[in-house]
Amino acid sequence: MIDDLNLKRIREIPIFDVCSKLGISLYGMGKLTKRAKCWYHDDKHPSMHVNKKKNIYKCFVCGKGGDVIKLVQDYENKTFPEACDWLVNEFHIVLIDSEPLSAENSSKLNSKLNNSETNSVKFPSKAGSISVQSVQSVVPLSPDLVPRSLSLDSQFCKSAISAGYLTDSQLRHAAARYRLGCSKDGGVIFWQIDDQQRVRTGKIMYYQPDCHRDKERHPTWVHALMKDTLPPNFDLHPCLFGLHLLTLEQPTAGNSSKSNSKFNNYENNFGTNFAQFPSKAGPLPSAFTPQTSDFSPQTIAIVESEKTAIILSEKFPDFIWLSCGGLQMFKPELLEPLLQHRIIIFPDTDPQGEAFRQWTQVALDAQRLYKFRYSLRVSPLLEQHATPEQKEAKIDLVDFLFK
Numbered sequence: 351m352i353d354d355l356n357l358k359r360i361r362e363i364p365i366f367d368v369c370s371k372l373g374i375s376l377y378g379m380g381k382l383t384k385r386a387k388c389w390y391h392d393d394k395h396p397s398m399h400v401n402k403k404k405n406i407y408k409c410f411v412c413g414k415g416g417d418v419i420k421l422v423q424d425y426e427n428k429t430f431p432e433a434c435d436w437l438v439n440e441f442h443i444v445l446i447d448s449e450p451l452s453a454e455n456s457s458k459l460n461s462k463l464n465n466s467e468t469n470s471v472k473f474p475s476k477a478g479s480i481s482v483q484s485v486q487s488v489v490p491l492s493p494d495l496v497p498r499s500l501s502l503d504s505q506f507c508k509s510a511i512s513a514g515y516l517t518d519s520q521l522r523h524a525a526a527r528y529r530l531g532c533s534k535d536g537g538v539i540f541w542q543i544d545d546q547q548r549v550r551t552g553k554i555m556y557y558q559p560d561c562h563r564d565k566e567r568h569p570t571w572v573h574a575l576m577k578d579t580l581p582p583n584f585d586l587h588p589c590l591f592g593l594h595l596l597t598l599e600q601p602t603a604g605n606s607s608k609s610n611s612k613f614n615n616y617e618n619n620f621g622t623n624f625a626q627f628p629s630k631a632g633p634l635p636s637a638f639t640p641q642t643s644d645f646s647p648q649t650i651a652i653v654e655s656e657k658t659a660i661i662l663s664e665k666f667p668d669f670i671w672l673s674c675g676g677l678q679m680f681k682p683e684l685l686e687p688l689l690q691h692r693i694i695i696f697p698d699t700d701p702q703g704e705a706f707r708q709w710t711q712v713a714l715d716a717q718r719l720y721k722f723r724y725s726l727r728v729s730p731l732l733e734q735h736a737t738p739e740q741k742e743a744k745i746d747l748v749d750f751l752f753k
């Protein structure tokens with residue numbers, strides 16, 4: 351149930367720190383070994399040896415001992431999953447997701463995609479310090495800006511269809527949900543609307559006919575273009591792209607258009623395996639987190655690019671797909687509105703694993719700063735399954751799936 355990778359990470363939490371957290375007094379001057387009074391019996395003389403190097407404990411009188419999980423289990427009278435859960439929360443462990451997509455399913459999926467006349471597209475695609483801003487005082491842009499801009503005329507919308515990412519109906523559905531706008535010069539407007547439906551800003555981006563970014567044209571921001579017409583006191587507080595979907599849509603999965611036969615099997619196949627851990631009733635998170643029947647949180651998937659969020663929202667509608675708009679934009683405070691949700695983060699990949707490391711670090715920082723209901727999960731899917739060439743090209747999830 352609990353995968354080995356995460357168990358290993360939990361077992362590596364320094365045992366001296368765990369003892370300290372539990373209020374167990376350690377005696378002795380040794381750097382690697384200390385002693386404690388055994389908690390399994392009345393122990394006047396400290397008989398419990400706690401070994402830092404092996405990260406285990408053992409009583410030399412009664413013989414009981416174990417690792418840090420066993421320690422928490424026995425000392426706190428917890429079950430194994432409860433003890434893991436406690437350690438994850440106390441020590442801010444960011445869970446790395448196990449195989450949400452097995453290699454076998456991944457290749458199955460890829461061959462399915464390759465057989466399904468999807469156009470072949472190849473598409474090449476740093477972490478901030480912790481700071482928490484209060485967004486109570488957000489002065490948003492006028493909400494009228496959004497409906498006025500709504501349009502399918504951007505190069506992005508056209509090419510998402512022509513490049514084979516989405517069907518016409520999928521694009522229409524996604525564009526309506528994400529409220530895609532079009533600028534006068536053909537750029538797509540990715541509005542950043544928060545969970546209280548406040549328009550924080552909009553990012554205008556330019557795409558090529560193959561639905562890859564036009565690198566010649568830099569993204570611009572709506573608030574930057576507005577200049578004099580900005581609301582007084584406007585202070586930019588970016589939010590995750592798609593955040594408004596949290597409150598607009600109740601957690602009913604599968605509300606997306608599934609009418610496109612091409613992806614039906616694909617969805618079923620990928621969906622079940624992929625969604626196994628975070629799905630509404632899925633078994634996996636319960637290994638760490640007891641489920642309550644009165645709470646059915648939506649699962650949030652966070653990716654780097656808006657394009658990825660939009661496309662995958664149609665392919666995997668069980669998730670709410672959000673985008674941070676770029677790794678350098680990904681900050682812990684962006685996750686604050688998501689405290690009650692299950693969250694899985696899909697880093698892009700690169701040859702050195704740098705993106706994965708940075709995304710994980712931001713998740714770690716966020717978990718230190720906020721009390722999440724569920725531990726954040728970071729998917730190593732691309733780290734594990736992307737080829738060296740794909741890593742070289744710094745692909746993201748869409749690139750991987752549409753390869």
Ligand SMILES: [Zn+2]
Pocket residue numbers: 388389390391393397409410411412413414
């Ligand atoms: Zn003992």
